[in-house]
Structure formats: structure tokens, C-alpha cells
Amino acid sequence: MSTHTENADQHAVQHADQRADQHGTPIRSLTVLPALREDVELHTADGLTLVGELALPVGPDGAPATPTATLVTLHPLPTHGGYMDSHVFRKAAWRLPALAGLAVLRFNTRGTSSPRGTSGGAFDGGAAERFDVHAAIEFAEFHDLPNRWLVGWSFGTELALMHGRDPSIEGAILLSPPLHRATDADLDAWAAFGKPLVVLVPEHDDYLQPDQARARFARVPQAEVIGVDGAKHLWVGETAVRRVLDEVVAHVLPGSSPLPTRWDGPSSTATSGLAPAGEEDA
Structure with a gap:
């Protein structure tokens, strides 16, 4: 095949993709796509009940579909506004079951409140929260949720690094890790654990910026540190969330990204009343 023909074919594919992306309704900040969403409770080994939600994909007929993979999410610092509805995780639950077939498990760690309710116990700075992480992983195992990945954000990254080294997980994705509580010993333990570690670091992070993160995570050979400009x-x-x-999705389901920005099917628009983006902290 000539180079001219190859280029023509590539352009045809690109134009077809562009035309396909023009169909449907744009996915906006408050767009909620179809999923089976159910309130759940997690039970910790030290006797607490944690409240949460599990979002599962549905088939064309509206019946539950087998997930392609599972995200077990660990939210930002609850003493500074972090909870299961922190906006990135809320939007993951609204979109990813439909766009990528993922199951998304969100929950409030001990002592944390949200519109879903308040989890038992009291905030313990990341120590007793080990029971919360274990309870979430066990819930996913017990319910046969496949291909389980931890996704921690800020304080949640500390919980993943300190307490998430469970043989049943495939790996962990860290969003804005501050590395306040997790130590070099935790990083060394993850290196020995051997599972993938994907680290997304904002260019203008308040706590750990990309070059610093690359230096700190260098002791984990399998860590992939991705600096995100701007x-x-x-x-x-919305640009940052996308x-x-x-x-x-690119790391949990290789070849499945970028995600569509439009949706050709039923959807709804969430009402306000949740904490606006920007209230969560480390």
C-alpha cells in the first residue's frame, strides 16, 4: 500500500471518529449516565459500619452487566471537606459505568459525613483507617467485582500506600499524593509488593509537584509518575476531570481511552447541593 493511500485511510478513520463524536448530547459537569446505583454498607474488623454507594454498568435492556473492572475509591481528607462525593469520584461514578463498563465503589471513611450518611467511628489520621481500606477491598471481593484497582485522591493516596497492599488488587492509581503520612518505608513496601502504581501529579500541586514526585517515587521501580500540565x-x-x-481508564482498561465527550442515549442532570469542587483538601 502506498504512503498516499495509508494517509488517506488514516484521515478517513479520523473523520469517521470525529463524525461519531458529534452525535448525542455533550457530557457536562453534572451529567449522570445510566448505571445501577445502590447504597451499600461496609463492615470493618473493628466493628464499624461505613456508608457508601456502588455504581454498576447496565446493559441495553437496563439489566445489570458484568463490570469490565472495579475502582475502589479512597477520598480526600475528611477534616478538610473530603468525602465519598468529592467531585472527581462523584463524576467517575456518574460516567464510568456507562462509558467504560466499570464498577465504582465509593464510601465514607470512619467519622465522615456526606449526603449518603455518616460512617461510624471517628477520624484517626490514617491509622485505624486501615480497617476501612480492608473492608472496602473485602466488599469488592465478596461481591465478585473483577479486576480491582484502588484509586486514592490526596489523603486517599496515603491510605492506598499504607494499607492497600492486598493480593486481590491489580494495582493503585494515586491522584495528587501529598506524601505527608506515607513514608519511604511504605514506598519500599509497595516496591516489594510489585503491583503497578500510577501517580498523577498536578503541575501546580500545593504539596508535591511532578519533579519532587519523580524523586520520591523513584524508589518504586514499577511506579509511573505522570505530570499533568496546568x-x-x-x-x-471539566478539563482536569476528563x-x-x-x-x-487508560491504565485499568488499556486501549479504552480517551473517553467519549458526548453520549447518545438516556441521561439526567444532577441537582446541586453537594459541596462544590474546590472544598476538598489534602
Whole structure:
């Protein structure tokens, strides 16, 4: 085949993709795509009940579909506004079951409140939260949710690094890791664990910027540190959210990104009343 013909074919494919992306309704900040969403409870080994939500993909007939993979999410610092509805995770649950067939498990760590309710216990700075992480992983195992990945954001990255080294997970994705609580010993333990570690670091992060992150995570040979130009710690704005969700899907389901930006099917628009993006902290 000539180079001219190859180029023509490539342009035809690109134009077809562009035409396909013009169909449907744009996916906006408050767009909620179809999924089976159910309130769940997690039970910790130290006797607490944690509240959460599981979002599952559905088939064309509206019946539950087998997930392609599972995200077990760990939210930002609850003493600074972080909870299961922190905006990146909320949008992951609204979009990824439909766009990528993913199951998304969100929950409030101990002592944390959200519109879903309040989890038992009290915030413990990341120590007793080990029981919360284990309870979430066990829930995913018990419910046969496949291909399980931890996705931590800020404080949630500390929980993943300190307490997430479970043989049943495929790896972890860290969003804006501050590395305040997780130590070099935790990084060394993850290196020995051997599972993938994907680290998304905003260019303008308040706590750990890309060059610093590459130096700190160099002790984990399997860590992939991705600096995100223009982004900040809280991933505010639709461009930042889409970059995060694209990176998550690209690593959990290689070949499945970038995600569509339009949806040709039923959808709804969420009402306000949740904490606006930007209230969550490390």
C-alpha cells in the first residue's frame, strides 16, 4: 500500500471518529449516565459500619452487566471537606459505568459525613483507617467485582500506600499524593509488593509537584509518575476531570481511552447541593 493511500485511510478513520463524536448530547459537569446505583454498607474488623454507594454498568435492556473492572475509591481528607462525593469520584461514578463498563465503589471513611450518611467511628489520621481500606477491598471481593484497582485522591493516596497492599488488587492509581503520612518505608513496601502504581501529579500541586514526585517515587521501580500540565491539587474544572478519568481508564482498561465527550442515549442532570469542587483538601 502506498504512503498516499495509508494517509488517506488514516484521515478517513479520523473523520469517521470525529463524525461519531458529534452525535448525542455533550457530557457536562453534572451529567449522570445510566448505571445501577445502590447504597451499600461496609463492615470493618473493628466493628464499624461505613456508608457508601456502588455504581454498576447496565446493559441495553437496563439489566445489570458484568463490570469490565472495579475502582475502589479512597477520598480526600475528611477534616478538610473530603468525602465519598468529592467531585472527581462523584463524576467517575456518574460516567464510568456507562462509558467504560466499570464498577465504582465509593464510601465514607470512619467519622465522615456526606449526603449518603455518616460512617461510624471517628477520624484517626490514617491509622485505624486501615480497617476501612480492608473492608472496602473485602466488599469488592465478596461481591465478585473483577479486576480491582484502588484509586486514592490526596489523603486517599496515603491510605492506598499504607494499607492497600492486598493480593486481590491489580494495582493503585494515586491522584495528587501529598506524601505527608506515607513514608519511604511504605514506598519500599509497595516496591516489594510489585503491583503497578500510577501517580498523577498536578503541575501546580500545593504539596508535591511532578519533579519532587519523580524523586520520591523513584524508589518504586514499577511506579509511573505522570505530570499533568496546568492542573492543581483539586483537579477543578471539566478539563482536569476528563484528564483524570481518561488516565484511570487508560491504565485499568488499556486501549479504552480517551473517553467519549458526548453520549447518545438516556441521561439526567444532577441537582446541586453537594459541596462544590474546590472544598476538598489534602
